[in-house]
Amino acid sequence: MRKLEIFIADDHPILLKGLEDLLIEKKMNVIGKAINGQDALNFIIKNEPYIAILDVEMPKKSGIEIAQYCKLNKIATKIILITLYKEIDLYLMAKKIGVFGYILKEFALEEIETCIKSVTNNIPYFSEEIKKHIGFTEETNAVLKELSLPEKRVLKLISEHKTNKEIGHLLFISHRTVEKYRSKIILKLDLSHVSGALLSWVLKNKHLFN
Known part of the structure; x- marks a missing residue:
């Protein structure tokens, strides 16, 4: 495993300082920090730290944009995102672009050590707290x-x-075939056959397949 060098970036000075102090207290090697996304990206490109802990929303470049850049350019740094936001779209985007960690700011100081340990073992860590919130x-x-x-x-x-x-x-199939698909879906999702049960489930969970 590469030497565990950690870089942190957040535009909130208090959280940035708190995170840095915690990591140093845990004997982790913090090699740099930044308060905006562009400085963070420049540092990552130049130094390729093992882990970069980034705020999702920062001036100049977001944590998501930095993660996308790293993936596109095959930069080996493992990205951990921290965020105030609990929207499903951000969560799914983070998974899609291959970030290694995703935690809420309100639990960051509690979860970051566990998250880092998971990431160093090549196991992505997505906070259970945000999973609970988005269902x-x-x-x-x-x-x-x-x-x-x-x-x-x-x-x-x-x-x-x-x-x-x-x-x-729209799918160039008969309505009877559509009915068969609906029945199979209901069985696979273990839903009630009560009228409207599938539609209710779909409207609640459409973010998972749109």
Whole structure:
């Protein structure tokens, strides 16, 4: 494993200082810090620290933009994002671009050591606290992975309030085939066969397949 060098960036001085003090107290090697995204990115490009702990929202460049740049340019630094925001879109974006850690600021000082240990073992760490808030579970995610591509397309169209006939027209299949897909989806998601149960689930969870 590469030497555990840690870089931190946050535009809130109090949190930045608190995080730095905690890491130093835990005998971790903090090699640099920044208060804006552009300075953070410049440091990462030049030094490629093992871990970079970044605020999601900073002046000049966001933590998300820095993570995207690192992925695109194959920079080996493992990105941990900390955020005030609990929106599902940011969470899913973070997973999509391959960040190694994602935690809420209100729990950052409590979770950061556990997060770093996980990351150093090449295991991504996504805070259970934010999963609870957005209603995301690994079980739901695992079930969705079992759905076929046509089934996911049907789910997406259901979320747009399309009827079976309209879905069939858009996917070039019969409405009876659409009904079969709906039945299979209900079984896979272990939902009630009560009218409207699938639509209610889709509207609540459409961020997972849109």
